[in-house]
Amino acid sequence: QVHLVESGGGLVQTGGSLRLSCAASGRTFSNYAMDWFRQAPGKEREFVATITWGDTNTYYADSVKGRFTISRDNAKNTVYLQMNNLQPEDTAVYYCAAPGTSYSISYSPGSIKYWGQGTQVTVSS
Numbered sequence: 001q002v003h004l005v006e007s008g009g010g011l012v013q014t015g016g017s018l019r020l021s022c023a024a025s026g027r028t029f030s031n032y033a034m035d036w037f038r039q040a041p042g043k044e045r046e047f048v049a050t051i052t053w054g055d056t057n058t059y060y061a062d063s064v065k066g067r068f069t070i071s072r073d074n075a076k077n078t079v080y081l082q083m084n085n086l087q088p089e090d091t092a093v094y095y096c097a098a099p100g101t102s103y104s105i106s107y108s109p110g111s112i113k114y115w116g117q118g119t120q121v122t123v124s125s
Contacts, residue, residue, distance in 0.1 A: 002026035002114040004096045009119030012086055016123070020081040022096030022116055030054075030074040031102040036081045037109060038092035038121075045095070045109045049081060053103060064090075086123045093118040 008020040020036070033052050039045040049060045049070040058070050069082040079096060099106040100113030 002098060004098060004114055004116035006094065006096045006116040006119040009094060009121045011122045011124060014087060014123055014125050016086050017082070017084045018086065018121060019083070020094055020096075020119060020121075022079045022081075024077045024079070024096075024098065028102075029077040032098055033103075033105050034070075034072060034079040035097040035099075035106055035112065036070060036079075037095045037097050037112070038090075039095070039118075040089075040092040043092075047107050047109075048094070050105055050107065051079065052105065059105070059107070083121070086121075088123050088125045090121060091123050092121060094121050 003025045005023045012018055031053055033050055035050040036048040037045050038048050047061050051058045051070045051072050067085045072079045095118045096116035097112040098114045106112055
C-alpha cells in the first residue's frame with residue numbers, strides 16, 4: 001500500500017513563501033511521476049504541478065507558473081513544492097498525489113490513485 005504524507009503548510013502573508021514536502025512509501029518511488037493538487041473551499045480539486053519519474057520534466061498550472069517549483073529527491077522518496085510570491089487565491093488544502101501506473105503523467109484528479117491527507121495553506125492579504 002502506498003502512503004503519502006504531506007508537511008509544511010501554514011499561514012503566510014501575501015508575497016511570502018512556503019515549501020511543502022511529501023514523503024512517499026510503499027513502492028519504488030523513482031518509477032512514478034508525482035503531483036500536487038489543491039482544493040479551495042467550495043471549489044473542485046485542481047492540478048498544480050507534476051514531475052516525471054526521472055526528474056527530467058515538470059509541468060505547471062498556468063496560475064502557478066513562474067511562482068511554484070516542484071522537485072523530488074528519489075534517494076529520500078520525497079517530493080517538494082516550493083511556493084513563492086503567494087497570493088490569497090493560493091489559499092487551499094494542498095494534496096500530494098500519485099498515479100497508479102508507472103511511467104505515466106497525470107493532470108486530472110480522475111487519473112490519480114493515491115492521495116495524501118492534505119495540508120492547509122492560508123495566505124492572508
